[in-house]
Amino acid sequence: CRLYFTQIGIGTPAKSYYVQVDTGSDILWVNCVSCDTCPRKSGLGIELTLYDPSGSSSGTGVTCGQEFCVATHGGVLPSCVPAAPCQYSISYGDGSSTTGFFVTDFLQYNQVSGNSQTSLANTSITFGCGAKIGGDLGSSSQALDGILGFGQSNSSMLSQLAAAGKVRKVFAHCLDTINGGGIFAIGDVVQPKVSTTPLVPGMPHYNVNLEAIDVGGVKLQLPTNIFGIEESKGTIIDSGTTLAYLPGVVYNAIMSKVFAQYGDMPLKNDQDFQCFRYSGSVDDGFPIITFHFEGGLPLNIHPHDYLFQNGELYCMGFQTGGLQTKDGKDMVLLGDLAFSNRLVLYDLENQVIGWTDYNC
Structure with missing residues (x-):
């Protein structure tokens, strides 16, 4: 499993926190001193820090009656009494x-201030x-301090920075x-030039219109719809997911073409x-899979991206959607498998x- 994380500073004086970058969720949160179950050590070789609101001279609590809380929850919570804290709860796909x-x-x-130069910027934002914590977030093997959500909602860090006039809503x-590693940048990208496809409006995630799939240049014959x-279908791009998940009928069609010879x-x-033994170069022995999106934008996924080595075996990085969540089967x-080295x-302003x- 690949994990991409970045370093941010929070508080006065600022302390460093390592957070996973996730385009599939909205909120920035870090583990707090009041958390008993949060990991104290990380197998990633980084120093974990628990945030202490009282240890920062600029930290203040958010009450459930405040505008941010009401907007995030879509109204005043029934349990809200004056001066009560604004609570949050997030469950992830895994x-x-x-x-x-x-x-x-x-x-x-860090903000880009010139060609390959960055400077420190400081802004007040609301976060969790x-x-x-529950599930894998509590295990110390790949423990981080929190998650930085880059979703589209007004509660995301990017939306807050944009609303404060600090950045354009582009990342x-x-x-x-x-x-390993890579680049994560907020604001305009001048070089290289990038061709785009429209985002589907009114969706909580980054949904796009997928129109066709080729394997080795041959278009797959798939059911028309x-x-x-609609709600339980569609195509989502999510950097918080490592692999790629497909409806069963699409997965089976790809598998039979990839292994046809x-x-x-x-x-x-x-x-x-699904794993197998193979001794040659996978790029020579297996076809490129191409996803075609609205507006003519292609996405070529090479064998070295969709096949990963596991000991002496190669395994298929595509899986059927039902394996991840029961409501995601169609x-x-x-995930990252499809977008590595790109x-x-x-661009949320232009949707x-x-x-x-790109060589990251």
């Missing part, structure tokens, strides 16, 4: 969760103070799967992955998303 309360404090972040990432945009190759099921969910641009190959 079953992990966080609950806590909102606070407002100074956020310190995590009092309890980009470039994930380097060869050396398979990529519809290896009819007798035995596939081994290893923790829900959706296409494209600059991906999210488009695009990408281009």
